[in-house]
Amino acid sequence: MLKQVRRTFLLIKTMKILKIITAKFAKNDRIGYALVMPYIVHFCLFIAFPFGFCFVLLFHKWDIVSEMQWVGAGNFYHIFQDKLFFKAIRNTFTFLLVHIPLQIGIALFLAEMLNQKIKFRGFFRSVYFMPVVVSGVVITILWDQLYAQDTGVINMIFVQLGLPKMPWLTSPYLAMPSIAIMATWKNVGIYVVLFLVGLQNVPKQLYEAADLEGASHWYKFSRITLPMINPTMLMVVILSTINGFNLFIEPYVMTGGGPMNSTLSAVLYIYNQGFYFYHMGYAATLGFCFAAIVFLVVFLQRKLVEQKPLD
Numbered sequence: 001m002l003k004q005v006r007r008t009f010l011l012i013k014t015m016k017i018l019k020i021i022t023a024k025f026a027k028n029d030r031i032g033y034a035l036v037m038p039y040i041v042h043f044c045l046f047i048a049f050p051f052g053f054c055f056v057l058l059f060h061k062w063d064i065v066s067e068m069q070w071v072g073a074g075n076f077y078h079i080f081q082d083k084l085f086f087k088a089i090r091n092t093f094t095f096l097l098v099h100i101p102l103q104i105g106i107a108l109f110l111a112e113m114l115n116q117k118i119k120f121r122g123f124f125r126s127v128y129f130m131p132v133v134v135s136g137v138v139i140t141i142l143w144d145q146l147y148a149q150d151t152g153v154i155n156m157i158f159v160q161l162g163l164p165k166m167p168w169l170t171s172p173y174l175a176m177p178s179i180a181i182m183a184t185w186k187n188v189g190i191y192v193v194l195f196l197v198g199l200q201n202v203p204k205q206l207y208e209a210a211d212l213e214g215a216s217h218w219y220k221f222s223r224i225t226l227p228m229i230n231p232t233m234l235m236v237v238i239l240s241t242i243n244g245f246n247l248f249i250e251p252y253v254m255t256g257g258g259p260m261n262s263t264l265s266a267v268l269y270i271y272n273q274g275f276y277f278y279h280m281g282y283a284a285t286l287g288f289c290f291a292a293i294v295f296l297v298v299f300l301q302r303k304l305v306e307q308k309p310l311d
Contacts, residue, residue, distance in 0.1 A: 054284045054287070054288070056068075057280055057281045057283075057284035057285075058075060058076075058281070058284055058285050058288060059071065059072055059073070059075070059281075060281045061074070061075075061279075061281045061282075062280045062281050063278040063279070063280065064278055064280060065278075068281075071281065075281055075282050075284075075285035076285060076289075078282060078285075079285065079286065079289060084261065084264070084269065085266070085269060085286060087261055087264065088261075088264045088265060088266045088268070088269040089266050089290075089293070091176060091261075091262065091263060091264055091265055091266075092244070092245060092247060092265050092266045092267075094176050094177075095176055095179065095180050095183075095244060095247055095265065096241065096244045096245070098176070098177050098180035098181075099180040099183055099184055099240070099244050100237065100240045100241060100244060102180065102181070102184050103183075103184045103187065103188055103191060103240055104191070104233075104236060104237065104240065106184065106188050107188050107191035107192045107194075107195055107236065108195050110128060110188070110192045110195075111191075111192045111193075111195030111196045111198075111199055112195075112199065112221075112225075114128075114192065114196060115196060115199045115200065125192070125193075125196075128188065128189045128192050129189035129190065129192070129193060130189065131185060131186050131187075131188075131189055132186070132187065132189040132190045134186075136186065136249045136250075137249060137253060139182070139186050140182070140249055140250050140253040140254055141253065143182040143185075143254070144169070144253065144254045147168035147169050147178060147182075147254075149165055149166075149167055149168070149169075149170060150165070152168070154166075154168070155168075169254055169255055169259075170259055171259070172259050172260045172262035173262075175255055175258075175259060175262050175263045176262060176263050179247075179250045179251060179254065179255075179263060182250060183244075183247070183250055187240075187243060191236050191239075191240065194232055194235065194236055194239075195229065195232060195236065197232065198228075198229035198231070198232030198233075199225065199229060201228075201229075202224065202225060202228045202229065203228075206224050206228070207220055207224065210223075210224060230305070233305060234301075234302060234305045237301055237305050238298055238301060238302065241294075241297060241298055241301060242294065242298065245266070245267070245290075245294045245297075246267055247265040247266075247267060247268075248265060248267040248268050248271065251263040251264065251265050251268050252268055252271075257269075257272075266286075266290050267290075269286070270283050270286045270287050270290065271283075273286060
C-alpha cells in the first residue's frame with residue numbers, strides 16, 4: 001500500500017514537472033515566433049511574393065491595366081530579336097571596363113597612402129568616404145553641372161589651360177567613360193575602407209623580413225601585400241561588379257540613355273520596358289536573363305581572382 005502511494009506521488013510530481021517544462025518551452029516558442037515574425041512578414045511581402053510574381057510574369061504579357069495573357073516562351077524568344085537590349089548589355093560592360101580597374105586602382109592607392117603614418121589621417125579617411133553617404137541623385141546632378149559643355153567647371157579649366165572644350169555627355173564615345181569616372185568618385189570611399197582593413201591585417205613580420213633582405217617597395221607590394229589582401233581584393237572586385245551592373249541613376253538623370261543610346265544601361269532599359277512602355281512580362285524576363293549574366297560574370301571573376309593564401 002505504501003509503495004503504491006509513493007508511486008502515485010512520484011507520478012503526480014513527474015507530471016507536474018513535465019507540465020511546467022512543457023509550458024515553459026511553449027512560452028519560449030511563442031516568444032521566439034513573435035521575435036521572428038517581423039522578418040517572416042518582410043520576407044513574404046518583399047522577397048517571396050515579388051519573386052514568385054516575377055516568375056509568373058516570365059510567361060505572360062501584361063500591361064498592368066489589362067488581364068495577363070499567356071505567351072509561353074514568347075518573352076524569351078523576343079529577347080534574341082531585341083538588338084537594343086544587347087546594346088544596353090554592351091554599354092554596361094563598357095562602363096565596367098572603365099569603372100572597375102579605375103576604382104580598384106584608385107582605392108588601393110589611397111588605402112596604401114592612408115595606411116602610412118601621416119598627419120590628419122582620420123580627416124582624409126572621412127573626406128574620401130563622404131561621397132558614399134551623399135545621395136546618388138545629388139552627386140549625379142552635381143557632376144552633370146561639372147560636365148556641362150559651355151558652363152561646366154571642367155571645361156572652364158580646360159579653356160584656361162588652352163585646351164578645347166570636351167563634349168563629356170554629348171559625345172557617344174565620351175559619355176559612358178565620363179559616367180564611369182563620376183561613379184568611381186562616388187563609390188571609391190567604401191573600397192578604400194575595405195582595402196585599409198585588408199592592409200592592416202597583413203603581418204608586419206613579413207615586411208620586416210623583406211627589409212632585412214633589401215627588398216624594394218615594389219617587390220614588397222607585389223609579393224607580400226597583393227597576395228595577402230587577395231580575399232579583400234576578391235570582395236572588392238565582386239562588389240564593384242555587382243554595383244556596376246546596377247548602373248541606373250547616373251544615365252537616367254544625366255543623359256536619359258543618350259546620346260544615340262550610348263549610355264543606355266541594362267537596368268535603365270529594363271526600367272523603361274516595365275514602367276515606360278508597360279511591358280511588365282518582358283521586363284521581368286529581361287531582369288531574369290540579366291541576373292543570370294551577372295551571376296555568370298561574378299562566378300568567372302571569383303575563379304580568376306581568387307588565389308591560394310601564402311603558406
